[in-house]
Amino acid sequence: MRRFAKSKPQREPTIALINIVFLMLVFFMVAGTLAQPLDPDLKLVETRALEGQAPPDALVIYPDGRLTYQGAAQVDAASYVASLSDEDREIIRLVPDRALPAETLVALTRDLRAAGAQKVMLVTQRALQ
Template sequence: MRRIAPRFRREPTIALINIVFLMLIFFMAAATLAPPLDGDLRLVRTADLDGRAPPDALVVHADGRLTYRGAALPDADAYIVRLPDNAREIVRIVPDADLFAQDLVRLGEELRRAGAGRVVIVTERGLQ
């Protein structure tokens, strides 16, 4: 009587490689969809925040400069004037981490006086 040698089944590694490759392609594509913020901007950190992406956010630098979509703005009124009426209900600002709190509060008050319904501060956790 002959003894049958046990056969070793090969693992289906091709399917696993295909899945990993598709995941890589997905994450590469998803990472390029978000528009980049200014390179010298460091975001404020918070523990809990209802995350919303800043599609039309006002960027406030540490020295108090205001930019909107890469263009410099002189003040909060200039930002509000550029927004359509329906976008003035919720205004998002992205402050630099080194911006003084007093300046941030003052900017929020200026935005409210200029016509913003609600001012939302976007931080690092909110962008994730």
């Protein structure tokens, strides 16, 4: 009588499959979180050529440091914040001109916060060509 050698059942390569799926998962997590580079022609702040007007409740600052609110000139940040109600001091919207130096913008936001503004939000326009 002939004996046939029992063949071992073929094992499925589950560990290799799990490793491949895990590597694909990591790849898609990393690829999904990378941000697209900004287009070199993109200009993030554009206020001189806005279509329309600044929001009615926004403080506008010009390149020379001049402040206006609803078309009326403002003396400084402290007097502007003092003229607001407690509710309006929670969020102050600021529309900076594109040519405004960053130092001036930072100093103004610091002055607004020191005068009692809870939060200062910059209003900008993304100009995609």
